[in-house]
Amino acid sequence: MTQQVRRERILGAAIDCLAVSGWHGTTLAAIAQEAGISRGLISYHFAGRDDLYSAVLESVATEVFAAGSAEMQPDIDAATTAEGKLRAYITGNLRFIAAHRREMAALNELMPNLRTPEGKPRFGSEAEEPIIAGTALLFEYGVSTGEFRQGDSRFLALALRRCMDGAAVRIVADETFDVEGYGASLEQLFLDGVRV
Amino acid sequence: MTQQVRRERILGAAIDCLAVSGWHGTTLAAIAQEAGISRGLISYHFAGRDDLYSAVLESVATEVFAAGSAEMQPDIDAATTAEGKLRAYITGNLRFIAAHRREMAALNELMPNLRTPEGKPRFGSEAEEPIIAGTALLFEYGVSTGEFRQGDSRFLALALRRCMDGAAVRIVADETFDVEGYGASLEQLFLDGVRV
Amino acid sequence: MTQQVRRERILGAAIDCLAVSGWHGTTLAAIAQEAGISRGLISYHFAGRDDLYSAVLESVATEVFAAGSAEMQPDIDAATTAEGKLRAYITGNLRFIAAHRREMAALNELMPNLRTPEGKPRFGSEAEEPIIAGTALLFEYGVSTGEFRQGDSRFLALALRRCMDGAAVRIVADETFDVEGYGASLEQLFLDGVRV
Amino acid sequence: MTQQVRRERILGAAIDCLAVSGWHGTTLAAIAQEAGISRGLISYHFAGRDDLYSAVLESVATEVFAAGSAEMQPDIDAATTAEGKLRAYITGNLRFIAAHRREMAALNELMPNLRTPEGKPRFGSEAEEPIIAGTALLFEYGVSTGEFRQGDSRFLALALRRCMDGAAVRIVADETFDVEGYGASLEQLFLDGVRV
DNA sequence: TATGAATGAGTATTCATTCAT
DNA sequence: CATGAATGAATACTCATTCAT
Numbered sequence: 001m002t003q004q005v006r007r008e009r010i011l012g013a014a015i016d017c018l019a020v021s022g023w024h025g026t027t028l029a030a031i032a033q034e035a036g037i038s039r040g041l042i043s044y045h046f047a048g049r050d051d052l053y054s055a056v057l058e059s060v061a062t063e064v065f066a067a068g069s070a071e072m073q074p075d076i077d078a079a080t081t082a083e084g085k086l087r088a089y090i091t092g093n094l095r096f097i098a099a100h101r102r103e104m105a106a107l108n109e110l111m112p113n114l115r116t117p118e119g120k121p122r123f124g125s126e127a128e129e130p131i132i133a134g135t136a137l138l139f140e141y142g143v144s145t146g147e148f149r150q151g152d153s154r155f156l157a158l159a160l161r162r163c164m165d166g167a168a169v170r171i172v173a174d175e176t177f178d179v180e181g182y183g184a185s186l187e188q189l190f191l192d193g194v195r196v
Numbered sequence: 197m198t199q200q201v202r203r204e205r206i207l208g209a210a211i212d213c214l215a216v217s218g219w220h221g222t223t224l225a226a227i228a229q230e231a232g233i234s235r236g237l238i239s240y241h242f243a244g245r246d247d248l249y250s251a252v253l254e255s256v257a258t259e260v261f262a263a264g265s266a267e268m269q270p271d272i273d274a275a276t277t278a279e280g281k282l283r284a285y286i287t288g289n290l291r292f293i294a295a296h297r298r299e300m301a302a303l304n305e306l307m308p309n310l311r312t313p314e315g316k317p318r319f320g321s322e323a324e325e326p327i328i329a330g331t332a333l334l335f336e337y338g339v340s341t342g343e344f345r346q347g348d349s350r351f352l353a354l355a356l357r358r359c360m361d362g363a364a365v366r367i368v369a370d371e372t373f374d375v376e377g378y379g380a381s382l383e384q385l386f387l388d389g390v391r392v
Numbered sequence: 393m394t395q396q397v398r399r400e401r402i403l404g405a406a407i408d409c410l411a412v413s414g415w416h417g418t419t420l421a422a423i424a425q426e427a428g429i430s431r432g433l434i435s436y437h438f439a440g441r442d443d444l445y446s447a448v449l450e451s452v453a454t455e456v457f458a459a460g461s462a463e464m465q466p467d468i469d470a471a472t473t474a475e476g477k478l479r480a481y482i483t484g485n486l487r488f489i490a491a492h493r494r495e496m497a498a499l500n501e502l503m504p505n506l507r508t509p510e511g512k513p514r515f516g517s518e519a520e521e522p523i524i525a526g527t528a529l530l531f532e533y534g535v536s537t538g539e540f541r542q543g544d545s546r547f548l549a550l551a552l553r554r555c556m557d558g559a560a561v562r563i564v565a566d567e568t569f570d571v572e573g574y575g576a577s578l579e580q581l582f583l584d585g586v587r588v
Numbered sequence: 589m590t591q592q593v594r595r596e597r598i599l600g601a602a603i604d605c606l607a608v609s610g611w612h613g614t615t616l617a618a619i620a621q622e623a624g625i626s627r628g629l630i631s632y633h634f635a636g637r638d639d640l641y642s643a644v645l646e647s648v649a650t651e652v653f654a655a656g657s658a659e660m661q662p663d664i665d666a667a668t669t670a671e672g673k674l675r676a677y678i679t680g681n682l683r684f685i686a687a688h689r690r691e692m693a694a695l696n697e698l699m700p701n702l703r704t705p706e707g708k709p710r711f712g713s714e715a716e717e718p719i720i721a722g723t724a725l726l727f728e729y730g731v732s733t734g735e736f737r738q739g740d741s742r743f744l745a746l747a748l749r750r751c752m753d754g755a756a757v758r759i760v761a762d763e764t765f766d767v768e769g770y771g772a773s774l775e776q777l778f779l780d781g782v783r784v
Numbered sequence: 785t786a787t788g789a790a791t792g793a794g795t796a797t798t799c800a801t802t803c804a805t
Numbered sequence: 806c807a808t809g810a811a812t813g814a815a816t817a818c819t820c821a822t823t824c825a826t
Binding site: 615616617627628630631636637 | 798802
């Protein structure tokens with residue numbers, strides 16, 4: 001079995017463990033068992049636990065997020081109005097989250113618990129700035145077209161992100177969560193908040 | 197020193213440790229040191245680590261939340277309109293969070309990490325149901341008075357709760373966070389979303 | 393059992409393990425077993441393996457060397473001639489080594505293997521400079537009294553130290569080693585090398 | 589590449605690693621990397637780590653020592669007096685050590701740390717008996733020619749060996765060590781100790 | 785009540801060694 | 806011959822918990 005495949009299998013096992021057992025239930029031994037390999041092999045492929053978790057993050061970020069972005073970007077671009085773009089953004093995001101519950105659950109465990117070697121949180125508020133800034137552009141675009149009222153686009157982006165996260169937690173925890181309905185209400189709420 | 201005082205001192209030390217060092221940096225030894233007592237004494241007052249953390253939660257919930265509620269409830273009651281009550285609720289909540297950064301930070305560490313002995317998250321979505329339900333009543337009240345449009349009050353309550361949480365994280369992480377501005381925007385967003 | 397007593401017992405067990413099993417056979421588990429305690433207790437009394445070994449060194453240096461010095465210094469001081477002082481020094485050193493075979497054996501394991509966290513040897517040639525310098529004074533004293541010829545006192549001190557070490561290794565390895573004879577020959581060799 | 593060449597390359601890499609990184613920094617992985625081969629190949633050529641290290645010792649003993657002996661033996665033989673032979677022996681030995689710092693450093697790491705499978709030191713005092721005995725012959729030769737006094741030739745050989753070792757450690761640790769001066773003093777010391 | 789010595793289970797990590805290809 | 810993936814034993818260390826005093 002090639003190195004790349006084995007690495008990905010370990011990453012997958014780590015994601016599964018994190019999603020199912022949480023940060024504290026996830027040990028290298030548990031990941032090894034999940035992957036059906038020995039403990040030592042993880043050390044062979046990754047420099048250590050931190051390196052493994054970093055790889056998990058990177059893997060989710062690139063493979064999963066990139067794929068997700070590629071999936072919903074066309075819909076956003078296809079929309080001709082700011083309202084259409086916002087709807088596409090919300091719907092696409094939620095659909096993507098619902099389609100990757102396992103990875104989202106793992107991320108939910110990883111993000112609050114990862115720390116630098118000095119003990120500081122590795123992902124604070126600054127880490128999500130790019131995402132917030134990107135979303136804010138959407139609102140500013142609407143203002144520029146005259147569709148949306150002048151307003152605090154950063155606040156709107158932040159609030160929208162939190163509502164999206166909230167959906168993610170629910171979606172992860174409850175398979176029957178009404179994603180469609182939540183999305184519709186979310187679109188409604190934010191459109192009411194910005195439309196002229 | 198009386199039992200009750202000792203217990204509260206330990207709880208306070210636990211909150212401090214959690215707020216400063218985070219879940220992973222907080223050990224019973226660290227809490228004992230912070231409280232200026234021996235390790236064993238914690239075991240004397242609490243059945244175990246989980247029991248201590250449960251007590252922290254309860255303490256924050258009763259003493260702190262109760263006090264908080266008592267603080268802002270008058271303002272909510274004093275408001276004659278649903279809009280006024282919603283504004284009072286949002287403002288009061290944020291003000292309360294800003295006034296209890298230490299406890300909020302501890303809660304932020306505790307909530308995602310506490311697990312049952314079987315490894316399941318101790319505080320899932322169900323745990324916040326009462327809060328959500330309570331907030332939903334506010335929106336329903338507005339509907340009943342004719343001020344607010346018919347709508348999904350549970351969704352609104354959930355979304356508002358997430359935006360409130362989001363503020364809490366920011367407030368805890370950044371002392372200079374503009375609570376007033378965030379509150380004003382939040383009131384605006386949700387009022388726009390419900391007003392007839 | 394008081395803390396100090398326990399610490400010393402662990403140190404004694406560590407010395408025994410090092411003397412008997414060598415650096416590689418000496419693990420914290422082996423030391424704990426030798427001391428009749430649990431593994432964790434070593435961590436309770438010492439910050440880690442390095443700290444324990446440092447404490448062993450310090451213990452041997454202070455308690456043992458200090459005692460040894462106190463034992464032979466009077467003989468050296470009592471001697472009125474440089475020759476007498478040199479003889480007293482050599483005899484006293486060897487007698488001391490023979491009386492502390494266990495500690496010397498432990499030192500023989502510790503010195504070459506102790507490393508700094510960066511991997512550099514902790515005790516290089518510089519570490520024995522003070523001892524060499526001290527011994528060199530003895531030869532220079534003889535020169536000043538006119539008993540000894542002018543010569544390279546540093547070389548003599550170094551060579552004498554090596555011959556002393558050599559005896560230590562033999563004494564540790566072989567209980568029947570003729571310390572007296574070795575000492576007599578050693579005195580003879582170095583006196584022949586310096587006497588006018 | 590022929591087996592023999594490969595073996596020697598591995599041995600050379602092992603010597604380099606030992607000399608540079610010391611016993612503890614030397615792993616089979618490091619040796620393999622130094623030799624530019626895979627880990628598994630070492631196991632192919634050597635039965636195990638102990639076998640490899642034994643081969644290193646043998647290699648140094650035969651190839652290096654044999655060469656060294658061949659180098660200085662003519663000088664010893666050429667000397668017509670016992671004094672001349674002793675001087676040639678000391679000078680030749682030190683010169684040889686200075687010319688093979690790498691191998692000497694490796695030996696310095698190997699000798700104190702190699703153990704039998706039962707945990708006993710593999711190279712105790714007995715191992716150097718042949719060398720001691722050989723050197724003792726030199727002193728006895730001087731006695732037989734009437735140049736040297738009757739004396740404990742075994743002691744003299746042992747002491748001389750220790751002084752030689754001492755030089756080796758210094759030479760390995762410090763490139764600027766004054767080998768010539770040390771040698772001259774050493775010759776002086778031991779000649780003073782034996783001459784009639 | 786309070787201490788702090790003591791325990792032991794759990795975890796990451798290292799590394800020599802094996803073996804299928 | 807050679808590789809490198811894979812194993813598993815060994816080791817130091819952490820930390821909640823217990824218990825005699």
